[in-house]
Every structure is written in C-alpha cells, then in structure tokens.
Amino acid sequence: MEKVTVIGTGPAGLTAAIYLARSNMKPLVIEGLEPGGQLTTTTEVENFPGFPEGIMGPELMNNMRKQAERFGTTFKAGWVKKVDLSRRPFKVFVGDEEIETEALVISTGAKARLLGIPGEKESIGMGVSACATCDGFFFRDKKLLVVGGGDSAMEEATFLTRFASEVTVVHRRDELRASKIMQERARQNEKIKWALNRIPVEVVRNEMGVKGLKVKNNETGQEEILEADGIFIAIGHKPNTDFLEGQLKLDGLGYVEVEPGTTKTSVPGVFACGDVQDPVYRQAITAAGSGCMAALDCERFLEGNAADDWSKSL
Structure with missing residues (x-):
C-alpha cells in the first residue's frame, strides 16, 4: 500500500511530491500521457520566480522532477482510468493495475479548449x-x-x-x-x-x-x-476530471471543489491542487503554491488519521 499517491506531474503535482518526499512520505507520482503538464508545450517561461533570464518550459519541469526524485519520490507511467474513493484505503486504477493508497493528491490540471x-x-x-x-x-x-x-x-x-x-x-x-x-x-x-x-x-x-x-x-x-x-x-478550459465522476464534488464546469483556503476536497484524505481546482489564475506559480498547500494538508491529515486507526474502524 502507498502512503500518498499524486496524480499528475505539472507544477502542482511535482511541488506536492517535493514537499511530501522531504517529509519522508515516499510519494508515488502517476505520470499521464503528457508528463510535465502544459509547461512542456511552452517555450520560454519568464514569469517563474528565480530565473531572471527565463527558462524553457520543458527544462523547468524536468528540474522539478529531478528535485522530487532526489528526495525519494517514485514515478509510474500510466493513465488513471478511474478511482474508488468510497472508503480508505483509496483505490487508483492505472491501466489494468490497482493501487491502494492512504491519501491522494489530485493535480491533473486543465486543458485549454x-x-x-x-x-x-x-x-x-x-x-x-x-x-x-x-x-x-x-x-x-x-x-x-x-x-x-x-x-x-x-x-x-x-x-x-x-x-x-x-x-x-x-x-x-x-x-x-x-x-x-x-x-x-x-x-x-x-x-x-x-x-x-x-x-x-x-x-x-x-x-x-x-x-x-x-x-x-x-x-x-x-x-x-x-x-x-x-x-x-479564449474559449474556455476543461479540467481533467472525467475519471472522478461520481467520486468527488465538482462544480458546474467540472473543477474539483475544495474547502476555501485549503486543498481539502469533499472526501477526507483526498486533496486537489493546481488548475484542476483553479478556474481563475491558472499560472505555474499559483499551481506550485497550491501543490505545497496540498502536501501540508496531506501530512496533517495522515498525522491525525494513522492507517491503523481508520482500518480498525472499517
């Protein structure tokens, strides 16, 4: 069983992975068909802090991935077909494989229409x-x-x-x-x-x-x-949440609803960060910030909800 599974490898998911790995949570990150998210299709990024001369989008995402790996994050290539959030441990279905996890961070982003x-x-x-x-x-x-x-x-x-x-x-x-x-x-x-x-x-x-x-x-x-x-x-965005249908509370546009000021979703132990829950800002830096929030929210949840505690209550 995994302690924490992160779905998505954009700025939000990789930042969450960095923080979780540094807290010895040993996160598993599921990479989709486009690892790195939308920034991998971007050329020069000039508005991400810390790079006064700018940096190419794919290079930025590759650096974030290496940083997550350095602290103990493991990566798995595959496409998440569906999840079962009806009870813990949660189930994540990647291809024909079933992964059980104590907590889940969703950072699957949104695509411009x-x-x-x-x-x-x-x-x-x-x-x-x-x-x-x-x-x-x-x-x-x-x-x-x-x-x-x-x-x-x-x-x-x-x-x-x-x-x-x-x-x-x-x-x-x-x-x-x-x-x-x-x-x-x-x-x-x-x-x-x-x-x-x-x-x-x-x-x-x-x-x-x-x-x-x-x-x-x-x-x-x-x-x-x-x-x-x-x-x-400028004809809108579509959040990548089809695989969550019937599992989490979504808004009318399909974005994951979170408790204001947090990354907590309608299911305790499941957190959402980045563009998948942000229809307003949609920036790499805001996504990364919410990834940090998701990791901290996740850590606090696991500290107060140890596996032994909730497995006995099922």
Missing part, C-alpha cells in the same frame, strides 16, 4: 497561445487576434492591449456572450477592433511563424485572412 482547425496545434507556443498573461509580453507592438466572445475573451483582449499595437476580437456570432460590463470595457478601448460573424477556418503560417487566421464570413460565405502576428484562443 481549442478550435480544432488546421495549423492550430502545431502553432501552440509559436504564435498561438491560450494564455495572455503567460505570453502577452512576447507580442509587444504586434497585431494580435483573440478568438472568443465570453468574459475570458474580453479580459484577454483588454490585457493584451498593454503590449500589442492592435487587438482584434474574432467571434462566430454577431453578439458577444460576455457580460455587459466586460463588453463595454472592451468596446471603449481604442486598440480593440472587431471581427464578428466570422468562423475560424485555419491558422495561416509561413516559415517565420503565424501569419494570420483564415475565417469564413457568416453573412456572405466568403473566406478572408485576418493578418496577425499572434492568435490567442
């Missing part, structure tokens, strides 16, 4: 982004597109005007879904232009990178290319 059009995936990190806060700085004095019509899109577009020379909002309908106050704020910004009633068709690239976005005009049926140096996708 993408458009699913040609040229998009291969341009992630090379002109296409789903995080203005992360990447806006790299587009100073550039022409940008923001795809989306909700509050997130208005927020991203407004933020990007701090750097870009021009930001055009692209939305498939003639009306926005964003709240009235967010719309008004965006419409009052002189740097924000509008391309409504246009459906994204393809990310247009050349040998230098992103050149623009091919769109179809809903009114005329004609296609055109909106020229831009960068494209920001």
